[in-house]
Amino acid sequence: MYSLKRSLLLWLIIPLLLILPAVSAIQYWLIVTPAKAEIDAQLGDFALALARFIHDDNGTVTFKISAQAEKLLLTDQSDKEYFLVLDPAGRALAGDEQLRDPPLVVAPDEWQFIDGHLHQHRLRILVFGTPCGAGVCQIRIAETFVKRNQVRIDALIATIGYSLLFGFITLVVMVLAVRRGLVVLTNLNAHILAQDPNDLILWQGDQLPKELEPLIASWNQLISKLKEAHRAQQQLIADVAHQMRTPLSSLKMEAELALLEPHPPAVHAALENLNRAASRAVHLAAQLLTLARADQGLQAVGQWQVIDLKTVVSALVEEWSRRAMAQAIDLGFELESALIFANASLLTEAISNLLDNAFEYAGPGSVVTVRCRQAGERVFLDVEDNGPGISPEHRERVWQRFYRADNAPGQGINQGSGLGLAIVAEIAKRHDAVTEILSPMVGRGTRIRLSFHAI
Ligand SMILES: Nc1ncnc2c1ncn2[C@@H]1O[C@H](COP(=O)(O)OP(=O)(O)OP(=O)(O)O)[C@@H](O)[C@H]1O
Ligand SMILES: [Mg+2]
Structure with missing residues (x-):
């Protein structure tokens, strides 16, 4: 080459x-x-x-x-x-x-x-x-x-010695200069490698030589086009998911109604399947919509402001306590005030997905705890359960879209689509927060932690 x-x-x-x-x-x-x-x-x-x-x-x-x-x-x-x-x-x-x-x-x-x-x-x-x-x-x-x-001999020795020394020094300087000059390409390469395909950023290039200006301009043009294409794609997913939710919800409702009506025993199994499939489709459409919104970091889904994480979690206590009672889950909250710069509606989506997983995979009779607290410069949000846990070989991949680990039961009404943790990861990224899968304080189970910058 x-x-x-x-x-x-x-x-x-x-x-x-x-x-x-x-x-x-x-x-x-x-x-x-x-x-x-x-x-x-x-x-x-x-x-x-x-x-x-x-x-x-x-x-x-x-x-x-x-x-x-x-x-x-x-x-x-x-x-x-x-x-x-x-x-x-x-x-x-x-x-x-x-x-x-x-x-x-x-x-x-x-x-x-x-x-x-x-x-x-x-x-x-x-x-x-x-x-x-x-x-x-x-x-x-x-x-x-x-x-x-x-x-003559002295002159010859002096000339050859000088030439060799001069040649060697010049050569070293040339190699260093060329290398130094080409460092800019390495920088460019590092910048390209560091690009997040979901979050392409334009190259500022202040520290670049002006000879590269046309290249950077073309690069930025390409990025702008890609960003536009990506945004359009996300919008399409959001629109499709949104449009599908209504007919899918009616399909699910009709299936539920049909199950309540007297019906021949021969079709009962088929109606059950229809109901489950419709539930899964509704859930998938909802997850896709949330993901597309989180992907775009939609300003439309709410305001970015300094908020107390305790307030955001507290707003979920009532709804999730009801669900916990229904599923015989011991749900506890240990909340301390912790200020962060965040989008409350995106955070609510993230926490709901974590609770959803804890309920789904730890199952009835389990203990689920939500904690938030500030420690120095960081603010931690932990959702912990004493379920089967996520084995180390899956811990990286469960954050990927549509990835489900083998332990996923898939029996619940909210049949998993493998998007929950991907949504959490996307929302965490929007908040510049770090996601971690930890082991619980005691015993088996899962502890998922989001750590934010404290205000
Ligand atoms: N609390 C948990 N305990 C055990 N396994 C978990 C837990 N949370 C997630 N997992 C594993 O991680 C996988 C990915 O979770 P994720 O929430 O992304 O998808 P899902 O729950 O299968 O589908 P969705 O959330 O879209 O309904 C799950 O299939 C499950 O195997
Ligand atoms: Mg999930």
Whole structure:
């Protein structure tokens, strides 16, 4: 697959690899040229020094130098040095005759450098013309290449070392820069992954580079369209559920009436089934409607305000106590004042679903307790029963829509549709509350906890 990182790095590294040798060659040349010129200049100094020992005695040119002076002038730490002094007629006045070749003519005060050989040594030879008598004397100074070669080697090592270091640092900086630049994609990715499909949010993107603006704009457009499509879908579900409730309720009523009327025993079982199916359908329609409303976080279902959770639960005491009596359930409330920012009608739906489950699954004779209290920054709402409990392997999945655990009896009139806890989860999410399935304080059973931010 095409990698942006690799492509960027290639576009940076290939030019670097091409430029680096060229820069290194220039650098090498810049080091070696002045160093060589400096060494050549030293030869020039020697030539000038030797020129002082040429004497002109009325037309007779002589060269006189003490052995000591000669040694002083022509001794070098690393190179071997030779010289030759020629009079205007080309006769050797002093020095090494073998330096005579190749023959050259130089003007007075003219310098010429040539390469030659002597005693198997490659030599750098300076030919210098100095006025003497009626003509021009020639001084030839030769030097082996030890110093020059050393300069080249030193320059080469310095250049290669510098290039490697520079290349390495540049490479590291490039890799870091590309990585740093691409972090933005990781952020984008994290943002996309963090999106809740039911609650898509637009990308603010303040911390993003402006190059990504078109992408973010398109992304936000897409999100807006998806949100609209999702909202329309939720609305459709809510509308359908709402529309179905009336005919389903009449169907259920008719089935109940038919059961009360005298009827042939042969159809009794069929009427019972019809009644049960109608009850299930009414319940499903009601649950779907609640879920669709909770999904949309409908403002229409009531106000969001600071309320006392105790008040919300207290409003349910009467209705649920009646049901508890009818089903021989020991229902208790332990309520303390606890302020939260909430939507009372959504909360009522959530608590009703939790009580519904406790009644349904713990069954007659069981003990069900509702508690609410504040502890520091949190407000807890617990609905606890001493029924069969929810085994750990189901605890994650029971929050999913239409999921029912194996223990679900499904015998009651409110036949389960697997939406109750999904509704609770959705409502909890709207309240930024955390849902947990805990074990009861003592014995077996289920304790479902919603924990809210306290005000
Ligand atoms: N208090 C409880 N005790 C034991 N099991 C429970 C309890 N509450 C929920 N469950 C299990 O979790 C499953 C999912 O519950 P949920 O309320 O979502 O669906 P339901 O009760 O089957 O249907 P609905 O609530 O839509 O009528 C249930 O089928 C049941 O197995
Ligand atoms: Mg339920």
